[in-house]
Amino acid sequence: MEQTNQRIAKISAHLYPSNSQHMEDSCGIRRANCRAKGGAPGFKVAILGAAGGIGQPLAMLMKINPLVSVLHLYDVVNSPGVTADISHMDTGAVVRGFLGQAQLESALTGMDLVIIPAGVPRKPGMTRDDLFNINAGIVKTLCEGIAKSCPRAVVNLISNPVNSTVPIAAEVFKKAGTYDPKRLLGVTMLDVVRANTFVAEVLGLDPRDVDVPVVGGHAGVTILPLLSQVKPPSSFTQEEVEYLTNRIQNGGTEVVEAKAGAGSATLSMAYAAVKFADACLRGLRGDAGVVECAFVSSQVTELPFFASKVRLGRNGAEEVFQLGPLNEYERVGLEKAKKELSASIQKGVSFIRK
Numbered sequence: 363m364e365q366t367n368q369r370i371a372k373i374s375a376h377l378y379p380s381n382s383q384h385m386e387d388s389c390g391i392r393r394a395n396c397r398a399k400g401g402a403p404g405f406k407v408a409i410l411g412a413a414g415g416i417g418q419p420l421a422m423l424m425k426i427n428p429l430v431s432v433l434h435l436y437d438v439v440n441s442p443g444v445t446a447d448i449s450h451m452d453t454g455a456v457v458r459g460f461l462g463q464a465q466l467e468s469a470l471t472g473m474d475l476v477i478i479p480a481g482v483p484r485k486p487g488m489t490r491d492d493l494f495n496i497n498a499g500i501v502k503t504l505c506e507g508i509a510k511s512c513p514r515a516v517v518n519l520i521s522n523p524v525n526s527t528v529p530i531a532a533e534v535f536k537k538a539g540t541y542d543p544k545r546l547l548g549v550t551m552l553d554v555v556r557a558n559t560f561v562a563e564v565l566g567l568d569p570r571d572v573d574v575p576v577v578g579g580h581a582g583v584t585i586l587p588l589l590s591q592v593k594p595p596s597s598f599t600q601e602e603v604e605y606l607t608n609r610i611q612n613g614g615t616e617v618v619e620a621k622a623g624a625g626s627a628t629l630s631m632a633y634a635a636v637k638f639a640d641a642c643l644r645g646l647r648g649d650a651g652v653v654e655c656a657f658v659s660s661q662v663t664e665l666p667f668f669a670s671k672v673r674l675g676r677n678g679a680e681e682v683f684q685l686g687p688l689n690e691y692e693r694v695g696l697e698k699a700k701k702e703l704s705a706s707i708q709k710g711v712s713f714i715r716k
């Protein structure tokens with residue numbers, strides 16, 4: 363028996379030379395006979411809010427992603443159960459769970475990419491801005507943790523209202539002296555996913571063959587689909603333009619109402635978040651030509667933040683593209699979007715600077 367224990371200890375020391383924490387499985391149970399799982403080269407990704415409606419399917423999909431070698435699942439409730447469940451999937455990523463503020467630092471240390479879907483969702487009748495009072499504080503705390511434990515990580519911020527939470531995150535990072543505008547991205551991918559779907563329906567195409575740039579922000583009129591730039595090049599009647607713009611801008615509300623008090627988009631959001639995170643990871647890996655829409659620090663308009671196409675690279679959003687030619691309908695939409703966006707950005711900034 364003693365001999366067996368010594369053999370296991372020797373193997374363990376070889377597998378985990380510097381960090382005995384690695385010997386804990388996803389439930390936090392010490393298992394002396396665990397071998398290194400996976401071990402494939404890849405990126406370390408943390409999901410903050412991993413036990414939520416978005417967090418759970420997002421965790422499942424990230425566990426399947428071959429670019430992920432380590433997946434940290436953090437929440438203030440239920441993360442041990444979600445972690446145990448996800449960790450049984452026979453894919454490469456090693457999964458570890460973290461519960462509560464005391465484990466935030468361990469959850470974040472060494473991460474390359476941090477995805478944040480933590481926070482409360484809307485109920486029917488609410489705007490995304492109605493979530494500000496609760497979610498602003500959550501995002502602030504989590505970003506303080508990132509500034510301390512993984513200041514070089516790329517951050518994908520999902521928590522609403524994105525138009526304000528991204529400026530909040532930027533202010534937290536500025537205060538901590540760690541702000542790198544390229545590494546902070548508000549996730550607006552769901553607007554693009556919806557736009558591709560709805561436009562494909564109208565055109566009678568496969569949504570996978572359609573690409574609709576959606577710029578501005580992520581709330582109501584700030585969501586501005588550029589239908590004049592749809593690929594493949596397509597023309598729409600004015601009625602179609604109005605129907606599509608309205609449906610894309612209100613896609614979130616459509617789901618909130620259909621769920622009738624049980625939350626907002628979670629499954630399509632998890633899909634969109636993984637699509638975006640995968641693009642960020644391919645950029646970090648050095649792939650060329652990775653371009654997606656995101657809400658980032660921007661000089662495309664006079665506003666300090668704006669969603670547009672960005673090129674993702676080894677340092678995050680390495681290039682922010684101009685909007686390109688807009689038609690009259692889009693120019694009017696842009697003015698409306700900027701007015702609301704400006705107030706939402708200022709609200710986020712003031713929350714930290716107050």
Ligand SMILES: NC(=O)c1ccc[n+]([C@@H]2O[C@H](COP(=O)([O-])OP(=O)(O)OC[C@H]3O[C@@H](n4cnc5c(N)ncnc54)[C@H](O)[C@@H]3O)[C@@H](O)[C@H]2O)c1
Pocket residue numbers: 410411412413414415416417436437438439479480481482483484493497500503504519520521522523524549550551552553580625626627628631
């Ligand atoms: N950007 C987008 O396109 C988009 C799309 C859908 C939803 N959202 C937003 O994402 C957020 C989450 O939505 P959901 O449906 O998953 O909500 P949810 O309530 O189902 O899950 C949120 C999770 O966050 C956790 N949480 C709360 N405070 C936390 C903290 N301090 N640290 C870590 N975790 C914490 C909760 O315990 C819960 O598990 C909402 O703000 C929602 O509006 C954004």
Ligand SMILES: O=C(O)C[C@H](O)C(=O)O
Pocket residue numbers: 483484490522552613614615617618626627
């Ligand atoms: O609509 C919401 O509140 C959630 C999210 O922003 C969405 O667009 O689905």
